[in-house]
Amino acid sequence: MFKPTQSSNRRKLLIGAASSLALMGLAGPGLAQTAGGYDDARLYKDQNGQLYRKRAGQYVPYGGPVVNGRPVEDPSAALDADEYARRRAERYGEPPPQGAPAVEARPAPKQAGYPVPERPVDNGPVDYARAYGPVEGEPFTVPPIPYKKFNQTFLRAEVDYRTNEAPGTIVVDPRAHFLYLVLPNGRARRYGVGVGKQGFSWSGAATVNSKQAWPDWYPPKEMIERRPDLKSQVSKLQSGVGVPGGSGNPLGARAMYLWQNNKDTLFRIHGTTEPQSIGKSVSSGCIRMINQDAIDLFSRVEVGAKVVVL
Template sequence: MIKPFNRRQFLMLGASAAAAPLLAACGAAGTAQLRAASFREQARADLMRYAAIEDGEFTIPAIPGNRIDRQFWRQVVDDPFGELPGTLVVDTPNRFLYLTLQDKQALRVGIGVGKQGFTWSGRATIQMKRRWPTWTPPREMIERVPELEKWAKGQPPGLDNPLGARALYIYQGGRDTLYRVHGSPEWWSIGTAASSGCIRLTNHDIVDLFERVPNGSPILVIPDNRFSLDTLA
């Protein structure tokens, strides 16, 4: 025989039923709050990635991170090339530089590359490193841009210097190729083909990379074969 609920049992059952959706709602709200907190934390980290940097006598200005395509932000990714750890790989066609890490990972940053006709490719070595380097334009560049004659003996270090906050000097067979991996005040040029052959990073990214890459590090620069003589004709 089924016994009917008494009044106390009925009230307890009703309270439990009413509490169930409230608990579910609390759980959903808690998850939403965690997601929001995680989002805020990530946004803060993103902001700090390109915040102003006090660097000796110079202050590197902040970069508005939302003005740089997110794919070009400094980040750890799966290594697409399989070079030995410690190798720099310049993916010229896709505008990325990779520093090969352990466990098939790589640190990737966005870069600006040489304009068509000014690119260089091959295997070489980072033979020298400089903080806040002096920039001396090659004679051929001065002939193309006569205004650069004033820097024939070198442009002093500074926020307007084309080599930026750091430079890695590329040597091949013991000889200076005259190509550099360097910082640039023109952060908006990342992702473009705008240089005279050098590999440019944001000043923030080159400061980070500089500490990770010792002298003698190998570098592989991959050519951009998207333009054939037929296409250029």
């Protein structure tokens, strides 16, 4: 839904620590990492005030405690290698590839402040009546989907899928309008998606940098100018002019934010208020899903997961 050319203007990544975010006692050159696997003990923040820490040369959102402008080394703020391996083995039935980075134990701070409802992952056969029924326990209404009227090809399914990508990777095939979550043993969880229309499509590899439930949406200035109807929907929010999270928000119930080379691509995998657009090329570049599918994928994908758009 956004143009990648705006990334450099929207987020000058990490303008460095503010004066109040001073270094805490750093180890000498021979001890490169601090607790939690971070490269140093410095906090960084971007122009919107989002805090980050640096791990393996990459900036990751930091939502841990801060005292006197310094990060508190909280063991729960990040997963160590053993815990990462244990969780991956539990989820996918196999250990992570050698050298796989640790992932965040907690999601990035939420834009709208809505908690992520705890939802168990259901790996059984897909019961469409249940899968696309109303979703309970959400801060906003998620209405049922009349799935019998949909092209059944684009409903959620587990399928055979041969790929060299590791389990846990997301692969998007825009031409076929499918998103695959790679599973072990040549299998994948497949979802129908809506993708970018001509002139707004993109391809390449990215990373799920953060995940948000009922996120705010900040359309670029160019989009607002291109679509005057948006002017009546946007208002001043904590990170700029946008649409607050809710049942009428174009990002839907969940969003996964895609970054490349430590920069926000401004592309998202997200829910939608227009489920009839699934299986079509109609968006401004983002990958949209039925809200129920976005919630299901959200519960299975780790922050740090690789995303490949063919």
